[in-house]
Amino acid sequence: MGLKLELLLFVILFVSSCELRICSGDGKLRFGKNGEFKILQVADMHFADGKKTPCQDVLPEQMKACSDLNTTAFIRRMIRAEKPDFIVFTGDNIYGSDATNPAASMNAAFAPAISSKIPWAAVLGNHDQESTLLNREGVMKYITGMNHTVSKLNPTRFHTIDGYGNYNLEVHGSEGSRFVNKSVLNLYFLDSGDYSTVPDIPGYGWIKPSQQYWFQQTSAKLQKAYKAKPVPQKNPAPGLAYFHIPLPEYANFDSSNFTGVRQEGISSASINSGFFTTLVEAGDVKAVFTGHDHLNDFCGELTGIHLCYAGGFGYHAYGLAGWSRRTRVVVASLEKTPKGGWGAVKSIKTWKRLDDRHLTTIDSQVIWKKGSSGKISFPFCSRRKCNWGCLKVWVR
Amino acid sequence: MGLKLELLLFVILFVSSCELRICSGDGKLRFGKNGEFKILQVADMHFADGKKTPCQDVLPEQMKACSDLNTTAFIRRMIRAEKPDFIVFTGDNIYGSDATNPAASMNAAFAPAISSKIPWAAVLGNHDQESTLLNREGVMKYITGMNHTVSKLNPTRFHTIDGYGNYNLEVHGSEGSRFVNKSVLNLYFLDSGDYSTVPDIPGYGWIKPSQQYWFQQTSAKLQKAYKAKPVPQKNPAPGLAYFHIPLPEYANFDSSNFTGVRQEGISSASINSGFFTTLVEAGDVKAVFTGHDHLNDFCGELTGIHLCYAGGFGYHAYGLAGWSRRTRVVVASLEKTPKGGWGAVKSIKTWKRLDDRHLTTIDSQVIWKKGSSGKISFPFCSRRKCNWGCLKVWVR
Numbered sequence: 001m002g003l004k005l006e007l008l009l010f011v012i013l014f015v016s017s018c019e020l021r022i023c024s025g026d027g028k029l030r031f032g033k034n035g036e037f038k039i040l041q042v043a044d045m046h047f048a049d050g051k052k053t054p055c056q057d058v059l060p061e062q063m064k065a066c067s068d069l070n071t072t073a074f075i076r077r078m079i080r081a082e083k084p085d086f087i088v089f090t091g092d093n094i095y096g097s098d099a100t101n102p103a104a105s106m107n108a109a110f111a112p113a114i115s116s117k118i119p120w121a122a123v124l125g126n127h128d129q130e131s132t133l134l135n136r137e138g139v140m141k142y143i144t145g146m147n148h149t150v151s152k153l154n155p156t157r158f159h160t161i162d163g164y165g166n167y168n169l170e171v172h173g174s175e176g177s178r179f180v181n182k183s184v185l186n187l188y189f190l191d192s193g194d195y196s197t198v199p200d201i202p203g204y205g206w207i208k209p210s211q212q213y214w215f216q217q218t219s220a221k222l223q224k225a226y227k228a229k230p231v232p233q234k235n236p237a238p239g240l241a242y243f244h245i246p247l248p249e250y251a252n253f254d255s256s257n258f259t260g261v262r263q264e265g266i267s268s269a270s271i272n273s274g275f276f277t278t279l280v281e282a283g284d285v286k287a288v289f290t291g292h293d294h295l296n297d298f299c300g301e302l303t304g305i306h307l308c309y310a311g312g313f314g315y316h317a318y319g320l321a322g323w324s325r326r327t328r329v330v331v332a333s334l335e336k337t338p339k340g341g342w343g344a345v346k347s348i349k350t351w352k353r354l355d356d357r358h359l360t361t362i363d364s365q366v367i368w369k370k371g372s373s374g375k376i377s378f379p380f381c382s383r384r385k386c387n388w389g390c391l392k393v394w395v396r
Numbered sequence: 397m398g399l400k401l402e403l404l405l406f407v408i409l410f411v412s413s414c415e416l417r418i419c420s421g422d423g424k425l426r427f428g429k430n431g432e433f434k435i436l437q438v439a440d441m442h443f444a445d446g447k448k449t450p451c452q453d454v455l456p457e458q459m460k461a462c463s464d465l466n467t468t469a470f471i472r473r474m475i476r477a478e479k480p481d482f483i484v485f486t487g488d489n490i491y492g493s494d495a496t497n498p499a500a501s502m503n504a505a506f507a508p509a510i511s512s513k514i515p516w517a518a519v520l521g522n523h524d525q526e527s528t529l530l531n532r533e534g535v536m537k538y539i540t541g542m543n544h545t546v547s548k549l550n551p552t553r554f555h556t557i558d559g560y561g562n563y564n565l566e567v568h569g570s571e572g573s574r575f576v577n578k579s580v581l582n583l584y585f586l587d588s589g590d591y592s593t594v595p596d597i598p599g600y601g602w603i604k605p606s607q608q609y610w611f612q613q614t615s616a617k618l619q620k621a622y623k624a625k626p627v628p629q630k631n632p633a634p635g636l637a638y639f640h641i642p643l644p645e646y647a648n649f650d651s652s653n654f655t656g657v658r659q660e661g662i663s664s665a666s667i668n669s670g671f672f673t674t675l676v677e678a679g680d681v682k683a684v685f686t687g688h689d690h691l692n693d694f695c696g697e698l699t700g701i702h703l704c705y706a707g708g709f710g711y712h713a714y715g716l717a718g719w720s721r722r723t724r725v726v727v728a729s730l731e732k733t734p735k736g737g738w739g740a741v742k743s744i745k746t747w748k749r750l751d752d753r754h755l756t757t758i759d760s761q762v763i764w765k766k767g768s769s770g771k772i773s774f775p776f777c778s779r780r781k782c783n784w785g786c787l788k789v790w791v792r
Contacts, residue, residue, distance in 0.1 A: 274668055280597055
């Protein structure tokens with residue numbers, strides 16, 4: 001009887017875990033039986049030495065008891081509240097220059113994800129390698145060896161690529177659906193670098209041609225597979241891109257065309273390396289998610305692609321006292337087929353949650369719907385030149 | 397006696413041709429015995445059907461006798477006047493939609509270069525393929541089969557690349573010098589496309605990630621070879637890049653920081669694909685030469701790279717009546733070694749010549765000198781963010 005009860009409990013737990021997040025039977029990321037795939041983005045934890053590491057920019061009354069452990073507690077609360085299917089850490093996961101032992105800092109920083117057994121991925125920021133013990137390759141290699149992570153060092157079939165932590169993940173359709181063996185949501189992760197190494201270009205790093213070429217080829221391959229049998233699709237599966245440093249195009253927004261706030265400048269690279277153009281041309285990525293600027297948390301659409309910040313998450317990172325640390329949630333939802341099963345992705349929504357008493361939800365917005373397409377412009381060409389109409393301010 | 401005289405004349409002619417341009421004994425582009433390598437750039441010939449094709453935008457008194465043959469005459473005069481070592485045609489070589497037979501138009505357009513026996517190269521513009529008979533691949537393939545051209549279709553050791561006419565050429569040191577087997581000047585040619593095929597991005601084409609990746613790898617290989625034995629060099633050999641459509645960064649100039657004129661907008665692609673960043677990072681290209689905007693002929697420096705127009709050359713192309721058609725000349729000069737031989741490249745100069753009675757020379761300027769380096773900026777970093785000082789307007 002006791003054994004039977006245990007078996008029953010196991011079955012119940014297994015099924016409920018399948019429904020909530022991922023049927024990990026085949027080791028693939030997959031939409032749950034509720035037709036959703038939910039991603040929690042954690043940006044800029046800046047984790048150092050745990051309890052010994054004080055907070056920055058919190059209210060005077062919060063300061064005394066505040067440390068890296070507040071960052072840990074926030075992740076744990078978020079996992080309980082949102083029950084995500086996937087967690088992505090978008091860089092500056094540890095604050096290398098304050099970390100006595102970067103490996104220990106990573107163990108502590110990612111512990112809530114690991115203990116939750118939820119699959120998780122990470123990319124590098126500009127601070128992760130700032131200890132004297134692990135360089136960027138070392139940090140990323142360490143991450144790929146941690147439990148429950150699906151992070152990868154770099155593509156294996158691409159001979160040279162800049163940076164560490166360029167990879168993609170496929171999220172397959174729901175078990176029992178016609179999309180069970182197809183990737184219906186594609187996740188791209190890139191290393192946006194740390195600092196420029198070119199004397200003439202001051203500032204932060206950028207996504208290089210080798211990485212863009214890899215992205216372009218990967219996107220093309222995924223699109224071809226999605227349009228092929230079985231269940232051939234007309235348009236590509238939606239994609240989401242995660243990296244640390246915002247693109248220069250983030251500077252094209254103001255409060256009139258985004259949801260959220262911009263409380264500091266856009267700390268992109270000081271030059272444009274063209275990745276936004278590459279994304280638009282590829283056509284499948286519907287949203288980009290970065291961190292880096294802790295006081296910006298907006299999300300706005302440019303040429304069919306949403307450019308979104310998560311807002312600062314970590315307590316040992318600059319912030320604004322009284323302005324809650326925050327995190328971004330994205331949920332992709334499948335459409336119902338006429339027969340009542342699950343189909344392809346129907347829509348993608350996002351919102352943020354604040355680290356306050358109620359984990360308040362703010363700024364919910366739809367960032368993509370199946371069937372929505374870009375605006376087509378037809379040029380008027382004379383024998384002299386083509387007049388392309390009123391080009392937007394992001395022309396250059 | 398007659399035979400001896402002929403032989404003597406042949407030797408004199410051969411030696412003088414070596415001095416003036418290229419010792420073609422080994423089929424390589426090479427600096428002459430005068431220590432110079434001179435390049436004539438012909439932009440936007442817009443050649444169609446020769447004598448039957450009328451001119452555009454010339455003075456009323458010029459109109460009657462004016463045709464494509466004026467374009468031909470201008471090239472012939474320039475070849476006689478400048479005796480270039482190399483001629484490069486930077487696209488819109490023919491005006492496809494008016495060309496009854498694009499092959500015949502190309503035969504006529506390039507005839508002056510072919511009959512001069514000077515090595516020549518071409519890239520494509522946005523009009524070359526506008527006939528119904530030859531697409532872009534067809535046009536570029538046709539060019540590569542013409543006499544005395546060193547144009548290439550695409551790199552053979554690179555599996556996929558966008559466009560047609562992406563290649564590089566090495567210009568070797570002077571015969572008898574220590575640089576006889578080294579490329580001391582590198583020429584890059586790229587296909588900047590015609591029109592965007594992305595509905596959300598109106599306007600002209602751009603240089604894609606695959607092309608940038610090829611450029612980056614080629615530049616790295618050439619730099620490695622230049623720094624290796626024999627005669628290992630500390631800095632890369634200077635490079636020059638030729639293509640049709642200007643980069644968005646051309647819009648960062650005004651009359652305060654360029655030589656020449658800007659009489660119309662910069663018709664770059666409507667988005668930035670990052671090739672300028674890639675050029676700056678590679679570090680060897682010292683100048684970019686484009687056409688496309690016939691009424692702009694300026695040349696200005698941005699972050700150590702000169703961005704130059706040639707100005708409109710062809711008569712069956714829009715222009716400005718009374719404002720002479722023009723062309724750009726570039727000359728690279730070798731340094732003298734202590735022993736009196738020729739060394740590496742010492743400086744690169746440019747000027748333009750007008751199609752007036754005297755082929756007037758204007759706007760001479762030095763665009764590179766050996767030993768000149770970029771401005772190094774040191775960031776001031778606090779715990780919050782790095783302050784990179786006053787970034788230039790080309791930040792985004």
